[in-house]
Amino acid sequence: xxxxxxxVGQAGVTGDxxxxxxxxxxxxxxxxxxxxxxxxxxxVDVIVLEEGGYHPTESFTAGTGRALRTLYRDGGGGMAIGRxxxxxxxxxxxxxxTVVNGGMTWRTPARVLxxxxxxxxxxxxxxxxLDPYFTAIESRLSVGRQDPETIGRDSLLFRSGAEAxxxxxxxxxxxxxxxxGTNNCNSGCPTGAKRSMLLTSVPRALSLxxxxxxxxxxxxxxxxxxxxxxxxxxxxxxxxxxxPSLTVRARIVIVAGGAVQTPxxxxxxxxxxxxxxxxxxxxxxxxxxxxxxxxxxVTGWQGVHQAFQVREFVRExxxxxxxxxxxxxLAGIMxxxxxxxxxxxxDYNRIxxxxxxxxxxxTGRVRNVPGLGPQVFYRLTDRDAARAVxxxxxxxxxxxxxxARRVLLPFDGAPEVRGxxxxxxxxxxxxxxxxxxxxxxxLMGTARMSEDPGRGVVDSFGEFHGVxxxxxxxxxxxxxxIGINPMETVIALAMxxxxxxxxxxxRWAI
Amino acid sequence: xxxxxxASPSSEPTAAPGQAGPEVPVRRAARRFAExxxxxxxxxxxxxxxxxxxxxxxxxxxxxxxxxxLAAALVLLDQGARLYPPSRGRRFARLDDRVAGAYIxxxxxxxxxxxxxxxxLKSVVTMCYYELPEVQREIGYDxxxxxxxxxxxxxxxxxxxxRAGEAAVTAPARSTQIRSDQIRAKPGQPGTGEGQP
Numbered sequence: 001x002x003x004x005x006x007x008v009g010q011a012g013v014t015g016d017x018x019x020x021x022x023x024x025x026x027x028x029x030x031x032x033x034x035x036x037x038x039x040x041x042x043x044v045d046v047i048v049l050e051e052g053g054y055h056p057t058e059s060f061t062a063g064t065g066r067a068l069r070t071l072y073r074d075g076g077g078g079m080a081i082g083r084x085x086x087x088x089x090x091x092x093x094x095x096x097x098t099v100v101n102g103g104m105t106w107r108t109p110a111r112v113l114x115x116x117x118x119x120x121x122x123x124x125x126x127x128x129x130l131d132p133y134f135t136a137i138e139s140r141l142s143v144g145r146q147d148p149e150t151i152g153r154d155s156l157l158f159r160s161g162a163e164a165x166x167x168x169x170x171x172x173x174x175x176x177x178x179x180x181g182t183n184n185c186n187s188g189c190p191t192g193a194k195r196s197m198l199l200t201s202v203p204r205a206l207s208l209x210x211x212x213x214x215x216x217x218x219x220x221x222x223x224x225x226x227x228x229x230x231x232x233x234x235x236x237x238x239x240x241x242x243x244p245s246l247t248v249r250a251r252i253v254i255v256a257g258g259a260v261q262t263p264x265x266x267x268x269x270x271x272x273x274x275x276x277x278x279x280x281x282x283x284x285x286x287x288x289x290x291x292x293x294x295x296x297x298v299t300g301w302q303g304v305h306q307a308f309q310v311r312e313f314v315r316e317x318x319x320x321x322x323x324x325x326x327x328x329x330l331a332g333i334m335x336x337x338x339x340x341x342x343x344x345x346x347d348y349n350r351i352x353x354x355x356x357x358x359x360x361x362x363t364g365r366v367r368n369v370p371g372l373g374p375q376v377f378y379r380l381t382d383r384d385a386a387r388a389v390x391x392x393x394x395x396x397x398x399x400x401x402x403x404a405r406r407v408l409l410p411f412d413g414a415p416e417v418r419g420x421x422x423x424x425x426x427x428x429x430x431x432x433x434x435x436x437x438x439x440x441x442x443l444m445g446t447a448r449m450s451e452d453p454g455r456g457v458v459d460s461f462g463e464f465h466g467v468x469x470x471x472x473x474x475x476x477x478x479x480x481x482i483g484i485n486p487m488e489t490v491i492a493l494a495m496x497x498x499x500x501x502x503x504x505x506x507r508w509a510i
Numbered sequence: 511x512x513x514x515x516x517a518s519p520s521s522e523p524t525a526a527p528g529q530a531g532p533e534v535p536v537r538r539a540a541r542r543f544a545e546x547x548x549x550x551x552x553x554x555x556x557x558x559x560x561x562x563x564x565x566x567x568x569x570x571x572x573x574x575x576x577x578x579x580l581a582a583a584l585v586l587l588d589q590g591a592r593l594y595p596p597s598r599g600r601r602f603a604r605l606d607d608r609v610a611g612a613y614i615x616x617x618x619x620x621x622x623x624x625x626x627x628x629x630x631l632k633s634v635v636t637m638c639y640y641e642l643p644e645v646q647r648e649i650g651y652d653x654x655x656x657x658x659x660x661x662x663x664x665x666x667x668x669x670x671x672x673r674a675g676e677a678a679v680t681a682p683a684r685s686t687q688i689r690s691d692q693i694r695a696k697p698g699q700p701g702t703g704e705g706q707p
Contacts, residue, residue, distance in 0.1 A: 062653040062657065063641065064637070064641060065564055065568065065637065065638065065641045068571065069567060069568065069571040074572055075568055075572055077572065077630070077634075085626060140679075142675050147668075177671070178667070178668040178672055180657075180661050180664040181660055182656070182657045183653075184653070184657065190657055191657075191661045192676075193672075195675075203679055203680060239570070240574070301651060327646055327651050328641045330640075331636040331637055332633040334636070337547040337548070337618075337632055338546060338548070338550070339550055341548070341636060342548075342550065342551065345649055346649055348649040348650060348651060372573075373575075434621060
């Protein structure tokens with residue numbers, strides 16, 4: 001296996017290490033890899049620490065179990081505890097969640113940026129001010145529409161149902177270089193077409209002199225007085241065994257571990273925010289899956305993971321989309337078992353899976369629980385529950401319009417529904433909130449930006465209020481949900497924050 | 511596939527070579543649980559063993575506390591059946607299919623933490639079953655040849671553009687010219703904005 005120069009995994013480390021650098025970056029996903037490449041290009045001595053392993057494109061297969069075990073944290077089985085609980089998944093590998101996401105690459109909606117600027121006093125965050133960053137990202141990551149021959153029948157059917165109902169449907173913009181449509185996004189793109197951080201900003205940073213240590217878990221930040229001075233951590237051996245220790249002394253520390261791990265690291269390092277918001281205000285964009293069964297052959301796995309989005313209900317905080325799930329993933333969420341599960345799964349090639357994404361108003365919290373590590377708690381509001389049910393209803397309507405004969409709804413104990421009339425009758429009765437089966441892949445907002453230290457954790461450029469030399473650059477800085485796939489926003493803010501650091505590099509002596 | 515996993519340079523929080531799988535009481539309960547929650551064909555050939563193998567790997571990928579919780583939940587599920595009246599004091603692994611199925615159905619119908627854990631177990635075990643290549647082929651899912659074919663098509667159709675795009679990754683970036691005092695785009699011209707919500 002050809003490991004890039006500058007990248008060291010646990011196997012390459014035989015004893016404890018102590019290193020020095022200008023900037024140490026915790027995490028190699030959308031935020032961490034981007035800021036690493038920008039700083040390295042400016043000549044900053046950069047070290048990136050990634051808890052997950054290095055898994056190159058050649059290692060990616062269609063094996064869901066293998067992917068969950070190697071590319072995701074905790075086998076992809078995170079749970080935000082609440083009523084109902086919300087399952088969530090986070091990437092944990094070199095490249096972070098960009099290796100396992102669907103590649104949807106959308107600019108931050110203007111109305112969201114306006115809201116953030118107005119409520120939090122954020123600077124340099126208007127649509128116009130971020131435009132150069134969005135433009136650069138879209139060029140570097142080859143963002144564009146899907147080649148038509150790679151769009152699967154499941155996406156076309158769902159679009160036909162939505163359009164027949166008069167709804168607005170847009171083609172997805174994805175970071176892909178002529179995606180082949182393997183539908184393997186969530187297990188790692190086997191062709192390298194998806195321009196994840198693994199294939200873009202990570203190799204770019206390494207080519208510019210950055211060093212990256214994989215399999216390296218950061219335990220704590222180190223401080224001298226108020227100022228952070230670096231990090232301590234350890235390498236993780238196969239089987240999760242503890243390996244050699246690592247100490248990095250750095251002029252600045254940039255934390256980019258995502259909306260769960262970032263606050264967890266900061267909290268266990270003894271940091272507190274004057275606003276009391278560190279670890280709080282978690283948004284999750286709850287998703288639900290509706291399964292539609294068609295008479296015709298769909299073979300949804302032959303085509304891109306997700307090709308379109310229904311935008312008709314954005315003002316209600318709902319996005320609808322069809323996304324194909326592999327057999328293990330689908331079986332895992334099916335509300336059936338035994339013989340019944342076998343009968344449902346026998347129709348795998350005649351299934352379309354689709355569902356809503358809810359721009360949530362409820363919030364959650366990340367806490368470090370002794371003996372258990374970071375735990376996520378989330379409270380789904382009645383309003384969001386109602387919107388989730390509304391999104392499920394709309395999705396089912398689109399599936400029926402497209403020709404589905406029956407659908408399964410993501411509510412505990414819900415019967416199979418065989419047409420719009422049955423759907424209407426079923427949903428005329430209240431759906432208990434606790435019966436909703438929800439999951440999330442968009443976690444945001446636990447170290448929120450605000451110019452007001454009494455409201456936020458970091459300032460407009462990601463600097464932790466009151467802790468010189470400490471920065472956060474991942475989705476945890478979002479002051480609220482953005483209602484759309486967050487990757488491009490994370491990257492744009494990371495680029496912008498890196499430029500700010502470079503302009504003020506004398507202050508930090510980097 | 512597992513050889514490739516173990517040959518990787520990275521630590522993978524899966525069971526290391528020679529590392530023991532779930533202990534006997536857990537395996538016993540897990541096997542019976544798989545026979546009930548998976549389709550009946552799980553009893554064919556070596557499938558139940560293969561599911562247990564996959565299940566062991568999945569448990570190994572969880573944080574230690576979560577893995578122990580699921581393993582303990584299986585043992586509790588096994589012994590808890592003694593309190594289920596139709597079981598007549600037998601544990602889950604000894605129940606016939608009808609009573610075992612009814613027991614699982616009763617657990618899943620509840621609300622609360624216990625039902626949530628049984629649902630998680632059911633989810634993980636059925637995922638492991640549908641991870642088996644022969645089961646996938648039976649339902650018409652065989653992605654290997656398809657991925658190979660579309661990968662070839664991609665290279666044949668777009669080879670030069672792909673190579674140019676890949677080479678651009680380490681080329682000097684125009685974006686390095688962006689400074690915060692230069693990011694004043696003309697009002698009303700916020701880039702492509704195509705399809706923006």
